[in-house]
Each structure stands twice: as C-alpha cells, then as structure tokens.
Amino acid sequence: MSGGTTTRVDARGGSLFAGSASVRALVYVALAxxxxxxxAIAPTHLASEFVLRIGAGGLLLGxxxxxxxxxxxxxxxxxxxxxxxxxxxxxxxxxxxxxxDLSPTAALLFAFCxxxxxAAVLGALIVRTNPLAFMMLTLAAGEMISHSVMLEGLRDYxxxxxxxxxxxxxxxxxxxxxxxxxxxxxxxxxxSAAWILGFAAFAVRRxxxxxxxxxIQENEERMRFSGFGTYLPRLAAFVFxxxxxxxxxxxxxxxSGFVSPESLGLSVSTNALVxxxxxxxxxxxxxxxxxVLFAFAxxxxxxxxxxxxxxxxxxxxxxxxxxxxxxxxxxxGARRRSVLSSKRRRTA
Amino acid sequence: MLEIANLSxxxxxxxxxxxxxxxxxxxxxxxxxxxxxxxGKSTLLDVVTGRRSPSGGAVRYRGKDVTRKSVAWRxxxxxARSFQRTSIFQDLTVREQLTLIARHLGDDxxxxxxxxxxxxxxLDEKAGRIAYGVQRRVDVALALIGRPELLLxxxxxxxxxxxxxLNLFLHxxxxxxxxxxxxxxxxxxxxxxxxxxxxVTVLDxxxxxxxxxxxxxxxxxxxxxxxxxxxA
Ligand SMILES: Nc1ncnc2c1ncn2[C@@H]1O[C@H](COP(=O)(O)OP(=O)(O)OP(=O)(O)O)[C@@H](O)[C@H]1O
Ligand SMILES: [Mg+2]
Numbered sequence: 409m410s411g412g413t414t415t416r417v418d419a420r421g422g423s424l425f426a427g428s429a430s431v432r433a434l435v436y437v438a439l440a441x442x443x444x445x446x447x448a449i450a451p452t453h454l455a456s457e458f459v460l461r462i463g464a465g466g467l468l469l470g471x472x473x474x475x476x477x478x479x480x481x482x483x484x485x486x487x488x489x490x491x492x493x494x495x496x497x498x499x500x501x502x503x504x505x506x507x508x509d510l511s512p513t514a515a516l517l518f519a520f521c522x523x524x525x526x527a528a529v530l531g532a533l534i535v536r537t538n539p540l541a542f543m544m545l546t547l548a549a550g551e552m553i554s555h556s557v558m559l560e561g562l563r564d565y566x567x568x569x570x571x572x573x574x575x576x577x578x579x580x581x582x583x584x585x586x587x588x589x590x591x592x593x594x595x596x597x598x599x600s601a602a603w604i605l606g607f608a609a610f611a612v613r614r615x616x617x618x619x620x621x622x623x624i625q626e627n628e629e630r631m632r633f634s635g636f637g638t639y640l641p642r643l644a645a646f647v648f649x650x651x652x653x654x655x656x657x658x659x660x661x662x663x664s665g666f667v668s669p670e671s672l673g674l675s676v677s678t679n680a681l682v683x684x685x686x687x688x689x690x691x692x693x694x695x696x697x698x699x700v701l702f703a704f705a706x707x708x709x710x711x712x713x714x715x716x717x718x719x720x721x722x723x724x725x726x727x728x729x730x731x732x733x734x735x736x737x738x739x740x741g742a743r744r745r746s747v748l749s750s751k752r753r754r755t756a
Numbered sequence: 757m758l759e760i761a762n763l764s765x766x767x768x769x770x771x772x773x774x775x776x777x778x779x780x781x782x783x784x785x786x787x788x789x790x791x792x793x794x795x796g797k798s799t800l801l802d803v804v805t806g807r808r809s810p811s812g813g814a815v816r817y818r819g820k821d822v823t824r825k826s827v828a829w830r831x832x833x834x835x836a837r838s839f840q841r842t843s844i845f846q847d848l849t850v851r852e853q854l855t856l857i858a859r860h861l862g863d864d865x866x867x868x869x870x871x872x873x874x875x876x877x878x879l880d881e882k883a884g885r886i887a888y889g890v891q892r893r894v895d896v897a898l899a900l901i902g903r904p905e906l907l908l909x910x911x912x913x914x915x916x917x918x919x920x921x922l923n924l925f926l927h928x929x930x931x932x933x934x935x936x937x938x939x940x941x942x943x944x945x946x947x948x949x950x951x952x953x954x955x956v957t958v959l960d961x962x963x964x965x966x967x968x969x970x971x972x973x974x975x976x977x978x979x980x981x982x983x984x985x986x987x988a
Contacts, residue, residue, distance in 0.1 A: 619856055623845055630843045633805065634857040634898060635831035 444603055448596040460591040462703050467598040468660050470687070470699025471605050472680040475652035477689035478609050482618060483645050484625040485535070486543045489550025490680045493653040495671030496553055497523045498661030502574040503565050512576040520654055527650035528643070535642040547674075554672035571668030574661055588662040601659055605652050606692035612648065613692075621645055682719070686726045688733020697735050757781060757906055757938045758804065763813035765799050765962075772799040774962040775813070780906070781955075783936040786929050788953030788970075790946055792983055795959040797942040798840055801908050804940075805837045806830050817906070832861070836904035838895045840911045840942075846884030850875055850894055853883065854901065861902030872931055873897040889916055893924075900931075907932070907939040913948060921945045925952040946984065950974060958983060 451460060472490050479485050500519035504510045510518060534545040557566040566572065575585050587593045612618050624631050624638045631638055661667055670676075679702065687698020709718035730737040758780040765773040773796045780787050789797050802808040804815055806827040814823045822830060845853045854875075858866045870876055873893045878886045883894055896912055912928070913921030925941075925948040932939045943949050949956060950970040958965040958973060960982045966973055973979055 616856075616859070619852070623848065623853070623856060626845050626847050627843060629807075630839075630845065630898065632827040633807075633831055633837060633843075635828050635861055635902070637826075637828050 444599075448599045452592045452595050457591045460595050462707050463700060464591065464595050464598040464663065466700035466703030467602045467696065468656055468663075468699070469679060469683050469703055470696035471602055471656040471659075472653055472676070473683035473687065473695035473699045474605060474609055474692060475649040475656070476680050477684040477687075477695040478613075478652070479645060479649045480684065481689040482613065482621040482625065483642055485539055485642075485646075486681070487546045487649065488543050488674075488677050488681070489546035489548075489553075490653050491672050491674065491676035492550035492553040493523055493527065493650050494657035494660065494676055494680075495667060495669075495673075496526075497654050497657035498574065498667035498671060499557060499566060499572065501658065501661055502572045502667055505574075505576055506572075507565060512578060512580045515576075516580060516658060520658060523654045523657075524647060524651060527647050527654075531643045531646035531650075535646050536639060547677075550672070550677060551674070554669060554674070557669050557672060569669060571666060571670075574665050574667060580662070585662075585665060589665055594663050598659060598663075601655065602696050605655065606696055609652070609692045617641065617644070682723050684733075685723070686733055688730075688736030690732065690736050691739075694733045694735035698733060701734065757783070757818065758940075759816040760800070760804065761814045761816065763800070763803060763815070764811050765796070765803060765808065766811050771962045772796045773803070773810070776800065776959070776962070776964045778957055778964065778967065780938055780940060783905070783938055784933050785938060785954040786925075786932050786952060787938070787940045788949035788956040789940060789942045789959060790944070790949055790956060790983065791959035791965070794961075796962040797959055798910055799962075800959070801837060801910050801940070801942060805835060805908060831902075831904075834902075834905035835908070836899040836902070836906070837908040838899045838910060838912055840914055842888075842891050842895050844883050844891060844894045844898060846882065848883060849880050850883055850886070851879040853894070854879075854897060857898060857901045863902045865903075866901065869897050869900045872900065872927070889920060892916065903935065903937075905937050907937055909939065909941045911942055911944060913943055913945050918945060918947070922948045922951065925949075928952070 451463065455463065472494055476487050476490055479487055497519045500522055501515050504515035504518045505512060508515075530546075530549055534542055534549075537545065556562065558568055559566075560568075578584070580588075583593070583597075588597075620631075620636065620641050624636070624641060628638050657671075660671070680699075683698040683702040684695040685698070686702055687696065688694030705722060706715060706719060709715045709722075712718070726733070732740060758778075760776055760778045760780075763773050763776045764771065776796070778800075789800065791797055799808065803810045806822075806825060806829075810823065814821055816822065817830070817833075817835060848856070854866055854869065858864070858869075863869075870879070873896060875890070875893060875897060878890055883891060886894075892912060892915065896909065899907055899909070909928075912924055916924065921943075922945075925943075928939065928941065929952045941949070941953070950973075953970060955967065956970050956973045957967040958976075958979050965982060966976050966979050968976070974984070
C-alpha cells in the first residue's frame with residue numbers, strides 16, 4: 409500500500425469531517441439513512457428471487473446471531489438454545505390460530521409474550537450459574553423443547569415430525585400471508601427488522617445498562633462490593649436477547665409459512681453461533697453480516713455437496729485468522745491505519 | 757458502629773477465626789488490625805462485608821444484626837471495602853468506573869474522591885494500563901465513593917514501599933478524621949499502623965489476642981511473643 413494514497417485520502421477525509429462532532433454525527437446519520445434506503449429497495453430490483461430468498465434467510469440468521477452475540481459480548485454468556493425460541497414462537501403462533509381461533513395479530517402477540525415469559529422463567533433459574541453451566545442449561549432446555557414437539561400426546565397440536573403449515577386469513581400489519589411469502593415483499597421487511605434490532609442492541613450497548621453489564625462481566629465481585637445487584641441486570645439481558653430471537657422467529661414463520669422440528673433443532677442454534685463468530689460479536693453489524701455471509705456460503709458449499717465439511721473449514725479459518733470476525737477485523741484494520749497515518753502526520 | 761460477636765469461621769479443619777470479639781466504636785477513628793500471616797485478618801473483613809458467612813457468631817452494624825445481609829446491601833448502607841489483591845475494572849478507564857459507581861450510589865462529589873486519592877492525572881487511562889501503585893489507589897477510591905460510614909481496607913499498602921505506605925496511612929488518617937467515618941485497616945507494616953492508628957487489634961491463629969492504644973499494644977508481652985518479637 410503506498411503511503412501517498414493514504415495521506416491524500418486522509419487529507420480529504422480530514423477536511424470533510426473537520427467540523428464539530430455534531431456535524432460528523434449528522435454525516436453519519438445521513439450516510440446510514442442512505443444505506444438503509446438503498447439496501448431496502450435496490451436488491452428487490454437488481455437481485456433474482458432466488459438470491460433475495462437466501463439474502464433474507466441470511467438476515468434472519470444474522471438477527472438470531474445478534475441475539476447470541478449480544479449476550480456473549482456484554483455478559484460473557486453463550487446461549488446454545490436460540491433455536492427453541494426461534495422455532496418455538498412459530499409453533500405457538502400456529503397453534504394459537506388453528507386450535508384456539510385467535511386472530512393472526514392476537515396469535516402473534518400471544519406467541520411473542522409467551523416466549524418472553526418463558527425466557528424470564530428460564531433466565532431466573534439459570535443466569536446465576538457459571539458460564540459453562542449456563543451454556544449447558546440453555547442447550548438442555550432447547551433440546552427438551554425440540555423433543556417435546558415430537559411427543560405422541562402433543563401430536564394433535566404439533567403434528568410430530570411433519571410440522572405445521574402456517575397460513576392465516578386477513579392481514580398482519582397490513583400484509584397477507586402471500587405478501588410475507590413473496591421474496592420481493594419480504595426482503596424490505598427483513599432488512600428493516602435487521603436495522604431496528606441492530607440499533608436496539610447498539611443503543612442498549614451504549615446505555616448505562618450496557619456499561620453495568622460489561623462491568624459485571626469483568627469483575628462481578630467488585631460490582632457487588634460497589635452496591636450493585638448482579639442478578640437482575642443479567643436476567644434483563646437474557647430476556648432482551650430472547651426478545652430479539654423471538655422477533656426473528658416470528659419473521660421466519662411468517663415468511664416460510666411452515667414450522668417443523670428442524671426449526672427447533674440444535675443446528676439452527678449452532679449456525680447462529682457460527683454466524684456470530686464469523687461476523688464478530690463486539691457490535692451489531694458483525695453478527696448480521698455474518699448471518700448473510702453464512703447463508704450465501706452455505707448455498708455455495710451446498711452446490712458442491714460438502715456443506716458441513718466446508719462450513720467447518722471456513723469456521724476454523726475465520727476463528728484462527730480473524731478472531732474478531734469479519735466486521736471486527738475491518739474495524740480493527742481501519743483503526744490501525746488511522747493511528748498510523750495520524751502518527752505520520754504528527755512526525756511530518 | 758460495628759460489633760463483632762463471638763465470630764467463628766472454618767475452612768474444613770482450619771479454624772480461620774475462633775470466637776473473635778471486637779467492637780469498632782467511634783467515628784473519626786482509624787482502627788488497625790495486625791497479626792502474622794494466616795491470622796485470619798482477611799477472613800475477618802470478608803465476614804464483616806458479607807463475602808463469606810460465618811459458621812458461628814454475629815456481625816452487628818449500627819446496632820442491627822447484618823450477618824445475613826448481602827454484600828450489595830451492606831455497601832448501599834455505608835459499609836465499603838478495598839481488597840488485598842487489587843480488585844478494579846481493568847478494561848474500564850478510571851473515570852468510567854468511578855462515575856458508574858458514583859451514579860449508582862448517588863454521589864455527586866466524585867471530585868473529592870479523585871482529589872483525595874490523587875487520581876486526576878490518569879482519569880482517562882484504562883485501569884489495567886496504569887502503574888500498580890496507582891491501581892492500589894483506585895481500589896481505595898472505589899471504596900470511598902458514596903461517603904461510606906465504615907471503611908474496611910485490606911492491606912492498602914501491599915506492594916508499596918515503606919514510605920509510600922506511611923504516606924497513604926497519614927492520608928487515610930486525615931480523611932477519616934475530616935469525614936468523621938470509622939475505618940478498619942489490616943496491615944503488615946506495623947510501623948505505619950502504630951504511627952497512624954488510634955486503636956490496634958492483634959489477631960493470631962484466628963484468635964483475638966489484644967486490643968488497645970498503639971503504645972499499650974507495643975508493650976503487651978503476649979503480642980511481643982506472638983508477633984512483634986518474631987517480626988523484629
Ligand atoms: N479459601 C480458603 N480455603 C481454605 N483455607 C483458607 C481459605 N482462605 C483462607 N484460608 C486459611 O484461613 C486462615 C486465615 O487466612 P486469612 O487469609 O484470613 O489470613 P490473613 O491474616 O489475611 O493472612 P495474610 O496476612 O497472609 O493476608 C489461613 O490459615 C488460610 O490458610
Ligand atoms: Mg490477608
């Protein structure tokens with residue numbers, strides 16, 4: 409890389425961003441708005457339906473990865489049961505409509521709230537344990553739920569291995585079941601949801617609550633000796649990430665019109681974890697980008713028939729070469745470069 | 757202020773504390789605790805602050821039995837401590853950790869703590885990056901936030917030179933007098949303790965050996981036999 413180029417780019421950047429911090433913030437907001445609008449509309453014109461489908465699936469996986477990544481980076485806890493929420497909310501939605509005759513919107517709310525209540529109860533029991541036990545307990549709870557849908561006694565509700573077709577009459581948030589299933593219409597929804605959830609996670613990270621979580625992660629004992637309760641913040645964080653997974657699962661079932669035991673399976677949970685690691689867990693962009701990357705890579709690998717092998721290889725490569733993930737690595741690289749060039753400017 | 761009544765703690769077969777009785781009276785007094793390694797000094801602070809529950813006896817604070825209260829409860833009610841092994845937030849800047857705790861405890865006079873502990877120069881550095889001696893001061897500063905009524909310090913001079921320790925103690929004595937709080941300080945450096953503390957307690961092998969003014973303790977035959985004689 410030539411030093412001249414860097415300096416010139418920097419000089420231009422310097423004059424552009426020379427104003428106060430608020431001007432810079434405005435520029436960032438404008439850029440983000442542009443990117444958001446472009447990303448919501450352009451692909452629906454440029455990409456094929458097939459690519460849109462994979463892309464939207466990637467965003468859904470990315471949002472699930474976001475929930476895993478948030479708890480990992482803010483509380484040092486790894487969730488291995490994300491799928492039980494992701495698939496579970498779909499089952500609840502379907503059952504509430506078909507068995508209890510709730511309207512689609514009411515069923516949606518019912519499913520969402522039930523999952524939140526479940527997360528609160530599970531969290532209350534397990535966030536006190538150590539990180540390893542916590543991980544195993546989320547795994548155990550997830551496996552229990554995924555096996556329970558196969559129970560003979562619940563077959564009336566869950567249809568066992570066959571899964572459930574989820575259709576509804578009328579509209580949810582102004583969209584019919586056919587609209588949700590349409591790749592061109594669903595893409596902007598998934599895109600917007602990814603941004604909203606990403607910003608929510610960003611805001612929580614930046615808040616006082618986020619600071620408390622990270623301080624607890626670093627030195628829980630000193631936090632208690634500073635007058636903080638350490639249990640409720642962790643529980644709140646657990647419920648928060650499950651709310652993300654909850655939204656994500658609802659979008660999934662609305663889009664696919666189908667739930668099956670597969671959506672509750674361990675591989676959904678591990679895919680989310682891998683996507684989080686591939687993208688990087690330290691910010692909101694990382695896991696979402698990781699999910700999209702993962703979805704397209706899986707599609708490519710699938711075409712060659714070695715999905716698992718190549719996925720495994722890619723994971724090893726990412727974790728060894730880019731331990732902060734793709735986005736984390738990019739940020740780190742940019743930071744190092746700006747430190748270098750500012751040093752150079754000072755010496756010049 | 758603080759009454760420690762017939763306190764016992766066992767680790768398996770080891771009796772770390774054995775029927776210890778101490779009363780910490782007034783405000784504005786610095787109470788030193790000395791004793792050989794393994795005497796149970798840290799264990800005593802652990803029980804008083806709620807880090808460990810005793811196998812027998814009680815801790816009374818401001819006339820109330822607090823033996824079963826949580827660590828956070830005690831801290832919010834004015835009982836603060838520092839640690840023998842520095843316990844701060846390495847990944848946060850000094851300012852971040854001080855303000856986080858100050859806001860929680862509703863302390864709007866953080867400037868005083870920063871000034872008293874002389875941390876003005878390193879506020880924006882990550883605590884893990886600053887010198888060890890300064891980290892020790894951050895540890896004490898975290899305990900001073902919120903104007904505690906009872907401050908317990910476990911070897912604040914650990915890792916500091918004799919001169920630095922004496923300075924720290926003089927400083928602490930002034931602080932305790934100015935603010936009218938009660939302070940208990942565990943320390944190996946007996947010279948600093950005798951120079952600055954108003955009352956001194958000696959522990960040995962988990963038992964209470966003697967409590968009194970520095971001059972009395974220095975002259976106590978049992979203390980000389982158990983501790984000072986061997987240390988000198
Ligand atoms: N976690 C523990 N498990 C088992 N034994 C312990 C534990 N902590 C302390 N002890 C024992 O309890 C006794 C008192 O220890 P304590 O740390 O309270 O002594 P101390 O007076 O603070 O010593 P020092 O001057 O070395 O800090 C010692 O015999 C020690 O070995
Ligand atoms: Mg000790």
